[in-house]
Amino acid sequence: MVVPAAGLGTRFLPATKTVPKELLPVVDTPGIELIAREAALAGASRLAVVTAPRKQGIMAYFDQDELLESTLAARGKTTQLEKVQAVNNLVEAVAVNQDRPLGLGHAIGCAESALDDDEDCFAVLLPDDLVLPFGVLNEMIDVRQRFGGTVLCGFEVPEEEVSNYGVFDLEEPAEGDDPRVRRVRGMVEKPDVADAPSTVVAAGRYLLDRTIFDALRRTEPGKGGEIQVTDAIELLIKEGHPVHVFIHEGGRHDLGNPGGFIRACVDFALNDDSYGPSLRQWLTGRLSADAVSHAVVSGE
Numbered sequence: 001m002v003v004p005a006a007g008l009g010t011r012f013l014p015a016t017k018t019v020p021k022e023l024l025p026v027v028d029t030p031g032i033e034l035i036a037r038e039a040a041l042a043g044a045s046r047l048a049v050v051t052a053p054r055k056q057g058i059m060a061y062f063d064q065d066e067l068l069e070s071t072l073a074a075r076g077k078t079t080q081l082e083k084v085q086a087v088n089n090l091v092e093a094v095a096v097n098q099d100r101p102l103g104l105g106h107a108i109g110c111a112e113s114a115l116d117d118d119e120d121c122f123a124v125l126l127p128d129d130l131v132l133p134f135g136v137l138n139e140m141i142d143v144r145q146r147f148g149g150t151v152l153c154g155f156e157v158p159e160e161e162v163s164n165y166g167v168f169d170l171e172e173p174a175e176g177d178d179p180r181v182r183r184v185r186g187m188v189e190k191p192d193v194a195d196a197p198s199t200v201v202a203a204g205r206y207l208l209d210r211t212i213f214d215a216l217r218r219t220e221p222g223k224g225g226e227i228q229v230t231d232a233i234e235l236l237i238k239e240g241h242p243v244h245v246f247i248h249e250g251g252r253h254d255l256g257n258p259g260g261f262i263r264a265c266v267d268f269a270l271n272d273d274s275y276g277p278s279l280r281q282w283l284t285g286r287l288s289a290d291a292v293s294h295a296v297v298s299g300e
């Protein structure tokens with residue numbers, strides 16, 4: 001499986017000037033470890049992590065820290081020791097370098113050399129997109145077994161939100177077919193509500209047929225001068241390659257911007273035994289204080 005993590009993270013500056021966004025903690029666990037958990041659950045033993053020279057901390061996170069571990073062990077801090085070791089028991093991470101941030105498509109292209117010769121398809125997980133609960137990759141693998149080709153992950157969103165996303169143009173399901181699996185005719189990036197071909201938007205999980213590498217080589221830089229993976233997928237669709245979307249019915253957090261990241265932290269913290277109860281109490285008080293001050297200001 002491939003995890004592209006070489007982007008600049010401009011939506012999260014200034015923090016991402018020196019801290020890769022993939023290492024920002026959701027409660028206490030970096031996004032990259034959550035992605036490694038998801039990949040391991042889907043059966044991966046090896047992750048090709050695409051990183052940039054300025055983001056070396058990401059690979060360091062997968063290294064063992066013998067001094068830290070022996071110190072925790074000597075001090076009897078077993079819970080912390082288990083937390084530190086958890087990532088090493090999930091997957092083996094191998095680094096793939098992307099020298100310059102030339103786009104997600106380019107980053108995926110860099111991972112070609114990390115695949116085995118007999119891997120005719122591979123999964124891509126965007127580490128700033130949490131797709132919950134884990135398990136959507138297994139559903140996508142089932143779709144690939146039935147239809148072959150490439151499988152993407154989609155979400156239904158309210159109509160008024162489509163302009164924030166890449167929106168799928170989909171074929172209608174045949175009668176009796178699983179309505180969550182639809183053939184993709186094309187994609188439109190951030191359309192006006194009136195022009196949106198559906199309310200199913202793209203999420204950061206891809207099961208790509210190996211032919212994508214050839215398509216990427218034939219893809220010119222698009223929006224922002226970057227090589228876009230969606231342009232390469234469009235090329236495959238035009239050439240008759242089957243592309244399906246699996247419409248996931250769970251939740252999602254965009255860790256790539258402060259707003260989405262804060263929601264993820266609150267969501268995970270509310271479910272955490274240590275932090276949940278007091279956070280809930282504090283939030284309830286905070287929100288009712290807010291309601292009172294809002295009422296005073298608006299005269300309600």
Ligand code: UTP
Pocket residue numbers: 004005006007008009010011012050098100101102103104106107126127128256
């Ligand atoms: P994003 O566009 O969400 O990430 O790319 P970004 O470019 O880091 O962030 P902004 O837009 O500047 O805030 C989706 C994923 O693709 C990776 C990113 O690291 C992210 O995980 N990516 C993007 C690369 O690996 N290389 C690139 O050249 C671009």
